[in-house]
Amino acid sequence: MNPWLRVSIYFVGAPLLGGLLAGWDRRISARMQSRQGPPLLQPFYDVLKLWQKENIVVRRSQNFYIFFFLLLVIFTGALFFAGSDLLLVIFALTLAAIFFVLGAYKASSPYSFLGAERELLQMMAYEPMVLLTAIGMYMVTRSFYVHEIASHPTLLVLGLPGVFLGFLYTLEIKFRKSPFDLSSSHHAHQELVRGITTEFSGRALALIEIAHWYETVFLLGWVYLFFAASPLLGAAVSVLVFLFIILVDNVFARLTWQTALRSAWLAAAVLGGGNILVLSLLR
Amino acid sequence: MILGPLAAGAGLACLKPERLRRLLVASVTLAVAGGALALARLPAPGDLAGFHHHALNLAMSVVEAGMGLYVIYVGSRARRPLIVALMLAQAGLLGWLEWAHGSRLVAAHNLFLDKLSIIMALINGLVGGGICLYALGYMEEYQALHREVADRRPFFFALLFVFLGAMFGVIFANNLLWLFLFWEITTLCSFLLIGYTQTAEARRNALRALEMNLAGGLAFALAIVWLFQRTGSIELQTLITQKSALALAPAALLCFAGLTKSAQMPFSSWLLGAMVAPTPVSALLHSSTMVKAGVYLVLRMAPIITGTKVGLLVALVGAVTFLIGSLAAISASDAKKVLAYSTVANLGLIVVCSGIGTYAAVWAGVLLIIFHAVAKCLLFLCVGAVEHRLHSRDIEAMSGLLLKMPRLAVMMLIGMAGMFLAPFGMLISKWAVLKAVVDAYPALSLFIVFGSAATLFFWVKWMGKLLESVHPQEPERSDLALGESLALYGLSATTFLACLFFPLISSRFIEPYVVGVYGQCVSMSPGNLIIMTIMMVMILLFPLSFLNYGRGVKVMDAYLGGANLHSSVRFLGSANQPQTVTTNNYYLRSFFPEPALARWGVMLGTALLACMLTLAVAGPGAEARTPKETLKPEVQAPPPMVQTGAPDEAQLPANSATRRRPDFGLWNRRL
Numbered sequence: 001m002n003p004w005l006r007v008s009i010y011f012v013g014a015p016l017l018g019g020l021l022a023g024w025d026r027r028i029s030a031r032m033q034s035r036q037g038p039p040l041l042q043p044f045y046d047v048l049k050l051w052q053k054e055n056i057v058v059r060r061s062q063n064f065y066i067f068f069f070l071l072l073v074i075f076t077g078a079l080f081f082a083g084s085d086l087l088l089v090i091f092a093l094t095l096a097a098i099f100f101v102l103g104a105y106k107a108s109s110p111y112s113f114l115g116a117e118r119e120l121l122q123m124m125a126y127e128p129m130v131l132l133t134a135i136g137m138y139m140v141t142r143s144f145y146v147h148e149i150a151s152h153p154t155l156l157v158l159g160l161p162g163v164f165l166g167f168l169y170t171l172e173i174k175f176r177k178s179p180f181d182l183s184s185s186h187h188a189h190q191e192l193v194r195g196i197t198t199e200f201s202g203r204a205l206a207l208i209e210i211a212h213w214y215e216t217v218f219l220l221g222w223v224y225l226f227f228a229a230s231p232l233l234g235a236a237v238s239v240l241v242f243l244f245i246i247l248v249d250n251v252f253a254r255l256t257w258q259t260a261l262r263s264a265w266l267a268a269a270v271l272g273g274g275n276i277l278v279l280s281l282l283r
Numbered sequence: 284m285i286l287g288p289l290a291a292g293a294g295l296a297c298l299k300p301e302r303l304r305r306l307l308v309a310s311v312t313l314a315v316a317g318g319a320l321a322l323a324r325l326p327a328p329g330d331l332a333g334f335h336h337h338a339l340n341l342a343m344s345v346v347e348a349g350m351g352l353y354v355i356y357v358g359s360r361a362r363r364p365l366i367v368a369l370m371l372a373q374a375g376l377l378g379w380l381e382w383a384h385g386s387r388l389v390a391a392h393n394l395f396l397d398k399l400s401i402i403m404a405l406i407n408g409l410v411g412g413g414i415c416l417y418a419l420g421y422m423e424e425y426q427a428l429h430r431e432v433a434d435r436r437p438f439f440f441a442l443l444f445v446f447l448g449a450m451f452g453v454i455f456a457n458n459l460l461w462l463f464l465f466w467e468i469t470t471l472c473s474f475l476l477i478g479y480t481q482t483a484e485a486r487r488n489a490l491r492a493l494e495m496n497l498a499g500g501l502a503f504a505l506a507i508v509w510l511f512q513r514t515g516s517i518e519l520q521t522l523i524t525q526k527s528a529l530a531l532a533p534a535a536l537l538c539f540a541g542l543t544k545s546a547q548m549p550f551s552s553w554l555l556g557a558m559v560a561p562t563p564v565s566a567l568l569h570s571s572t573m574v575k576a577g578v579y580l581v582l583r584m585a586p587i588i589t590g591t592k593v594g595l596l597v598a599l600v601g602a603v604t605f606l607i608g609s610l611a612a613i614s615a616s617d618a619k620k621v622l623a624y625s626t627v628a629n630l631g632l633i634v635v636c637s638g639i640g641t642y643a644a645v646w647a648g649v650l651l652i653i654f655h656a657v658a659k660c661l662l663f664l665c666v667g668a669v670e671h672r673l674h675s676r677d678i679e680a681m682s683g684l685l686l687k688m689p690r691l692a693v694m695m696l697i698g699m700a701g702m703f704l705a706p707f708g709m710l711i712s713k714w715a716v717l718k719a720v721v722d723a724y725p726a727l728s729l730f731i732v733f734g735s736a737a738t739l740f741f742w743v744k745w746m747g748k749l750l751e752s753v754h755p756q757e758p759e760r761s762d763l764a765l766g767e768s769l770a771l772y773g774l775s776a777t778t779f780l781a782c783l784f785f786p787l788i789s790s791r792f793i794e795p796y797v798v799g800v801y802g803q804c805v806s807m808s809p810g811n812l813i814i815m816t817i818m819m820v821m822i823l824l825f826p827l828s829f830l831n832y833g834r835g836v837k838v839m840d841a842y843l844g845g846a847n848l849h850s851s852v853r854f855l856g857s858a859n860q861p862q863t864v865t866t867n868n869y870y871l872r873s874f875f876p877e878p879a880l881a882r883w884g885v886m887l888g889t890a891l892l893a894c895m896l897t898l899a900v901a902g903p904g905a906e907a908r909t910p911k912e913t914l915k916p917e918v919q920a921p922p923p924m925v926q927t928g929a930p931d932e933a934q935l936p937a938n939s940a941t942r943r944r945p946d947f948g949l950w951n952r953r954l
Contacts, residue, residue, distance in 0.1 A: 054837060055835055055836045055837060056836070056837045056838075056839050057836045057837070057838055057839070058838065058839060058840070058841045058851060059752070059838075060832055060833040060836055060838065061828075061829060061832060063836070064825070064828040064829065064831075067828065068821070068825055068828070071821065072821065075817070075818070075821070079814060084810070084811070084814060085810075085811055085814075087714050087717060087718070088705075088714070088811060088814055088815075091705035091706075091710055091714065092705060092814075092818065094705065094739065095704060095705045095706075095818065098704065098739075098743055098746075101743055101747065102743070102746060102747060102750055105746075105747030105748075105750045105751045106750045106751060107751075107841070108751045108752050108753045108841060108851070109753075109841030109842055109843075109851065110753070110841070110843065110864050110866055111841075111842060112841075113747075113751060113753070113866045114866075116747055117744065117747075117868065117869045120739075120740050120743050120744055120747075120869075121740070121869065123736070123739060123740070123743075124736045124737065124739060124740040125736075127732070127735065127736035127739060128729075128732040128733045128735075128736045131717070131728075131732040131735070132728070132729075132732055135717070135721050135725065135728050135732075138721055139721070139725060144718070193842065193844075198842055199841060199842065258874065261874070265733065268732070268733075269729065269733075273726075273729045276725050276726070276728070276729070277725075277726055279725070280724075280725040280726055
């Protein structure tokens with residue numbers, strides 16, 4: 001498929017798919033807690049409602065950062081689905097996340113400040129494994145390009161079982177779900193309030209939601225990459241991974257940042273690093 | 284160019300009047316920068332013939348002897364037997380060499396010039412020159428603020444220029460004896476500059492710097508003697524083009540010298556201690572001179588040590604330094620200390636590149652040198668200026684700096700972005716380093732990924748501190764001196780321009796050098812360049828959003844649990860006590876304790892260096908380079924990089940199956 005076509009489909013389709021997934025997430029979570037849950041399209045209603053709200057800020061420039069966060073998240077996904085260099089995709093993703101964090105710093109409220117600090121901690125926790133995932137894929141396929149990785153004839157996960165597990169671990173952090181909802185709790189009645197998004201409301205919050213939809217699709221696309229040789233299996237595993245993350249979210253309580261950081265780095269070093277060591281010895 | 288600054292230094296030492304000094308500093312800086320630029324435009328760099336003069340050699344010997352005597356005097360007065368012993372050992376070695384082979388110690392070319400030396404000269408001339416301009420204004424403020432420090436400005440500026448001159452000497456020298464002389468001058472200058480304030484701490488740190496660099500000097504002297512014994516030559520070019528493993532031991536010794544000077548792990552404490560000096564000194568040591576002389580030498584050795592165990596150990600030292608330096612920077616709240624750790628870490632990355640020594644790695648290493656020099660210098664100068672205005676260099680004190688000193692804060696943010704953020708220079712380099720490392724030693728990439736994660740953390744939290752303004756701030760009047768503004772604006776612009784013109788820098792300077800040494804080179808593929816450019820444009824668009832500043836928004840107080848006392852910063856606490864909000868960054872001091880990290884660094888670094896020296900010196904030399912080790916994975920051209928200038932592709936194995944058979948010997952070292 002033409003890369004431009006893929007990017008166009010991503011640009012239009014990702015928010016739709018991401019929004020549906022978010023609605024599905026809420027329904028499944030509700031069922032796990034013996035609740036009825038909102039309608040499937042609730043996330044879209046939420047965003048539409050947020051869009052009509054008054055624009056309230058603490059600092060006048062705080063929302064600019066959020067706009068660029070969304071822009072760069074979309075850009076990251078576009079790079080990914082266009083088949084670009086995986087390392088550049090990661091760097092773009094980091095840049096996007098930094099805009100989000102800086103926006104929260106700029107908002108200058110204690111809760112968003114704390115959220116920003118913790119989000120940084122989480123970034124520090126997942127960054128090594130994300131890079132190791134790219135390196136592992138390179139070692140199997142000899143290419144950093146997503147389109148070449150995707151067209152590799154064998155299932156990547158066979159050569160990268162450790163990296164895949166480690167990547168799952170980072171996904172938990174990346175989705176900011178329990179046990180790693182350190183920076184932004186979905187339940188605003190807790191000590192953290194809403195953490196990093198505390199001071200964002202109205203359109204800014206809507207933009208953040210949309211960015212998360214794009215991000216979800218992009219990250220599940222990356223999961224798919226491990227199974228790209230067999231598209232059906234890949235799609236199935238991506239869905240399973242999404243369900244698994246919801247399950248974990250509902251089963252675990254929040255970890256302390258110490259445990260989160262330590263365990264994430266340990267997972268990266270042992271699962272990711274070990275896998276890469278074995279690969280380099282086999283080479 | 285070497286003599287100009289040296290002479291200016293001598294002149295400045297005698298000049299007392301402030302105005303004359305300004306004139307001289309400005310004109311010499313311009314001349315040096317102009318010279319460096321003119322050099323860059325030279326069509327075909329080559330060996331510089333000439334400069335054989337008996338008197339010149341005699342003068343050098345006299346300078347060397349004088350320096351030796353001074354160091355011994357300093358060492359004995361400070362009761363540091365180690366300094367005296369190191370100096371005596373060096374003097375003994377070189378004296379013996381002179382005495383035994385005096386007449387044969389000649390080099391066909393005392394100086395030489397290639398693209399790498401031109402790059403270094405540009406950095407030295409432009410960045411170093413900028414620092415000298417900045418120092419004019421800064422030192423005036425400094426002396427006014429620190430009345431207790433004796434005003435020795437003529438001496439200070441003289442040293443700065445001698446330093447710059449010696450640095451040019453290090454870059455252009457081909458005769459190793461000359462190189463050694465300039466090397467020792469930089470050591471001595473840094474000792475004197477670090478000890479400028481003459482407080483007890485400054486003296487102690489200066490002596491430590493001297494001690495460690497003299498250890499490197501001793502290794503340097505040993506390398507010269509060794510090389511001469513083995514090959515009968517004292518030329519750098521001969522050493523680099525030595526195909527035999529004869530060169531391995533001297534190269535390892537020179538690497539050791541380079542590692543001391545570039546403050547790699549067992550020796551990094553001298554660079555951290557150098558913070559006590561006035562800021563221009565730190566900037567000079569950290570960005571354009573001194574440490575860059577160290578990595579320059581190690582980078583020069585890259586073609587010799589590539590694929591050997593020595594190379595692997597050098598790369599490991601760099602990797603350990605990068606990781607530990609980055610982790611330690613998290614726990615530091617002193618801005619200068621964060622910068623110092625980040626310097627140590629980034630130099631580690633350059634050393635990793637040199638140790639790997641493949642063409643892709645060397646390309647990345649040179650890129651790192653360029654971008655690091657510019658961004659780090661900018662950051663140091665900003666911190667210096669901020670320190671004078673806030674009377675603190677604690678990062679916590681910089682809260683809301685964007686409102687208080689918008690210009691300085693923006694420049695600082697640019698510098699930080701330049702240090703770690705896509706699509707700025709350092710990130711391009713890190714991208715290249717990662718690729719080079721994965722191709723050569725994948726296990727080393729572990730150090731790099733964890734180190735980069737830490738880098739991200741400490742830079743962003745600093746950026747956040749500049750942006751956040753929990754407490755309202757009033758803007759202060761900007762009162763930068765002319766030289767200061769020139770240096771700061773110039774460097775900020777350079778940080779941007781270096782990224783925009785990065786393809787040009789790469790194709791004009793770095794690629795010719797790497798092709799000259801390895802016969803092939805890499806670069807960024809056009810597709811990736813376009814992506815980087817798009818990202819750059821996005822970043823540049825960000826300031827435009829401020830055109831919309833404050834439109835259509837309603838400003839409210841921050842959420843304080845609903846207990847606000849009519850403000851964003853005061854709230855009603857427990858027992859109805861009014862409380863004020865304070866926010867501080869995470870430093871994770873119990874998680875990444877600095878002393879423990881330093882201890883680990885010293886232990887690991889010492890062990891690795893000991894292994895390296897034993898391997899190089901006691902090892903059988905020629906046998907150290909078994910075919911298995913020369914097998915480099917870059918055989919298979921990494922697809923994301925574009926191959927340029929590969930003259931004989933036929934030597935490259937066609938498929939990956941060949942990679943498993945290590946029987947093609949030294950194919951990858953076409954020199």
